[in-house]
Amino acid sequence: MAEGCNNGSSKPTVTPYEEVLDALSSLITKRSRADKSNKGDRFDLLFEYLKILELEEAISEMKIIHVAGTKGKGSTCTFTESILRNCGFHTGLFTSPHLIDVRERFRLDGMDICEEKLLAYFWWCFDRLKEKATEDIPMPNYFRFLALLAFKIFAAEQVDVAILEVGLGGKFDATNVVQKPIVCGISSLGYDHMEILGNTLAQIAGEKAGIFKDGIPAFTVPQPDEAMNVLVEKASKLNVTLKVAEPLDAKLLNALKLSLEGEHQYLNAGLAIALSSTWLQRTGHHEFTYLEQASLLPEQFIKGLTTASLQGRAQKVPDQYINAERYGDLVFYLDGAHSPESMEMCARWFSLAVKEDSQKKAFNHPQQNNSGSTIELAQGNPKERDGKISMQILVFNCMSVRDPQLLLPRLMKACANHGVYFKKALFVPNTSVYYKIGSHALPTDSQVDLSWQLALQRVWENLIQSDKGGEAKHADAVCEEGKDDTKMGGSTCENSRVFPSLPLAIKWLRESVQQNESVRYQVLVTGSLHLVGDVLRIVKM
Numbered sequence: 001m002a003e004g005c006n007n008g009s010s011k012p013t014v015t016p017y018e019e020v021l022d023a024l025s026s027l028i029t030k031r032s033r034a035d036k037s038n039k040g041d042r043f044d045l046l047f048e049y050l051k052i053l054e055l056e057e058a059i060s061e062m063k064i065i066h067v068a069g070t071k072g073k074g075s076t077c078t079f080t081e082s083i084l085r086n087c088g089f090h091t092g093l094f095t096s097p098h099l100i101d102v103r104e105r106f107r108l109d110g111m112d113i114c115e116e117k118l119l120a121y122f123w124w125c126f127d128r129l130k131e132k133a134t135e136d137i138p139m140p141n142y143f144r145f146l147a148l149l150a151f152k153i154f155a156a157e158q159v160d161v162a163i164l165e166v167g168l169g170g171k172f173d174a175t176n177v178v179q180k181p182i183v184c185g186i187s188s189l190g191y192d193h194m195e196i197l198g199n200t201l202a203q204i205a206g207e208k209a210g211i212f213k214d215g216i217p218a219f220t221v222p223q224p225d226e227a228m229n230v231l232v233e234k235a236s237k238l239n240v241t242l243k244v245a246e247p248l249d250a251k252l253l254n255a256l257k258l259s260l261e262g263e264h265q266y267l268n269a270g271l272a273i274a275l276s277s278t279w280l281q282r283t284g285h286h287e288f289t290y291l292e293q294a295s296l297l298p299e300q301f302i303k304g305l306t307t308a309s310l311q312g313r314a315q316k317v318p319d320q321y322i323n324a325e326r327y328g329d330l331v332f333y334l335d336g337a338h339s340p341e342s343m344e345m346c347a348r349w350f351s352l353a354v355k356e357d358s359q360k361k362a363f364n365h366p367q368q369n370n371s372g373s374t375i376e377l378a379q380g381n382p383k384e385r386d387g388k389i390s391m392q393i394l395v396f397n398c399m400s401v402r403d404p405q406l407l408l409p410r411l412m413k414a415c416a417n418h419g420v421y422f423k424k425a426l427f428v429p430n431t432s433v434y435y436k437i438g439s440h441a442l443p444t445d446s447q448v449d450l451s452w453q454l455a456l457q458r459v460w461e462n463l464i465q466s467d468k469g470g471e472a473k474h475a476d477a478v479c480e481e482g483k484d485d486t487k488m489g490g491s492t493c494e495n496s497r498v499f500p501s502l503p504l505a506i507k508w509l510r511e512s513v514q515q516n517e518s519v520r521y522q523v524l525v526t527g528s529l530h531l532v533g534d535v536l537r538i539v540k541m
């Protein structure tokens with residue numbers, strides 16, 4: 001197995017890495033992941049795969065932290081990894097989904113696995129499984145393969161601790177082949193994937209509690225009663241000590257800030273602290289023990305919590321392609337929220353962040369008086385001291401299994417509560433829907449079906465109309481479909497636009513910035529982590 005990583009190789013037309021992505025694409029199945037009627041989805045098959053890959057023993061010896069939940073899994077795991085790495089351990093972290101590159105899902109010592117190692121481990125697993133595949137034991141699907149690959153990577157790299165985020169649900173998730181983790185965590189529970197996991201919070205909680213293991217301690221965050229009752233019941237049946245980790249008290253950070261922004265991260269950080277300290281205790285590393293009564297966290301914990309990084313969660317990225325003198329006038333605020341609760345969290349983060357950023361600018365110009373600006377800030381259309389107006393734009397898409405009637409009003413209202421109103425909402429399809437993960441060509445814009453984006457646009461326009469108290473100055477009819485200077489399709493309304501592709505939406509934003517020198521564009525991108533990944537690809541490369 002390759003020891004080091006060499007990034008300086010010259011690239012043939014289809015690179016070895018693209019071959020990996022194509023092979024991975026071949027594992028993507030259309031059917032739902034929890035469709036138990038399908039042979040290939042049987043949970044017990046996972047144990048066959050582990051046998052084929054000779055991973056059974058390695059997994060039983062791995063010192064695992066296993067995290068399920070509706071929201072905050074990835075953040076909690078990232079904080080946990082960072083804490084334990086800063087305590088000096090060799091870490092493996094498996095999270096999902098990825099934003100730009102599948103390697104993001106596998107981190108070793110806090111870094112995405114390098115291409116060279118991924119290639120080697122990938123083919124090691126893929127070829128063995130392919131060789132042994134039969135009608136009864138077909139190739140694992142996409143997510144299962146990635147989970148198996150994570151186990152292979154962490155076993156071969158001999159990590160001290162493996163931190164695993166559940167892909168979907170808990171009980172039947174591929175990561176749940178783990179029999180004896182060191183500690184389990186359940187992050188915030190809420191409504192998501194109801195089409196697979198059930199319709200009530202109690203059902204969802206029951207599914208996630210499927211990661212509890214006999215006698216293994218577990219932690220969760222404060223939950224709604226309906227969910228907590230189920231967790232407590234499942235825990236007591238399995239002889240699991242379930243404790244509630246309190247949200248981190250910001251004072252414990254020694255005047256520093258969590259590196260992941262947003263109030264909800266204090267919940268995730270609290271859980272990460274409990275998971276890390278329990279892991280340390282149960283593996284005999286008492287030197288780091290954190291006592292809840294203590295007034296300060298161990299310094300390694302603080303370092304971990306204040307330096308952990310995760311793309312696409314409350315992330316700010318100034319556009320890199322704008323003229324130098326306009327730098328900072330087009331800033332993307334990226335957050336992959338896609339459930340109603342997280343939509344609200346995201347809206348709050350965005351609202352506070354745009355105000356804070358406007359004020360920060362103001363601090364750079366002490367010669368100007370700041371009395372008027374704060375008031376205007378509160379009205380959501382801040383005229384700042386450099387004379388620029390901040391304008392908020394929304395770029396949105398969500399998967400069609402989500403309910404935009406739940407997501408969009410939550411977003412709009414939470415922003416409005418903080419005095420933030422979007423000047424325009426742009427709806428675009430995800431690039432990755434077509435791009436998938438392989439090296440396949442993109443369809444041309446005219447092939448793209450925009451009916452979902454047009455439906456999102458109608459929800460948005462109707463929300464605005466009903467907000468105006470039914471005055472209905474302009475009805476739906478105002479939207480002009482396909483009538484556009486670039487003849488590119490889509491639809492333009494007073495408050496929103498549909499673009500047939502993300503690059504066209506970004507082009508429009510950049511042109512708008514060029515044409516409006518007195519405006520600073522603050523663009524919230526949310527609704528889908530894939531969309532966030534697509535935007536990062538375009539604005540950061």
Ligand SMILES: Nc1ncnc2c1ncn2[C@@H]1O[C@H](COP(=O)(O)OP(=O)(O)OP(=O)(O)O)[C@@H](O)[C@H]1O
Binds near residue numbers: 187
């Ligand atoms: N504790 C929380 N409560 C509510 N929303 C949260 C919480 N933590 C994170 N979020 C929101 O959910 C988004 C995704 O966060 P994160 O990646 O940590 O969660 P996840 O459970 O891994 O999500 P996914 O289902 O996408 O894998 C964030 O961008 C944020 O908007």
Ligand SMILES: [Mg+2]
Binds near residue numbers: 192
């Ligand atoms: Mg999810």
Ligand SMILES: [Mg+2]
Binds near residue numbers: 073096097165
């Ligand atoms: Mg995740």
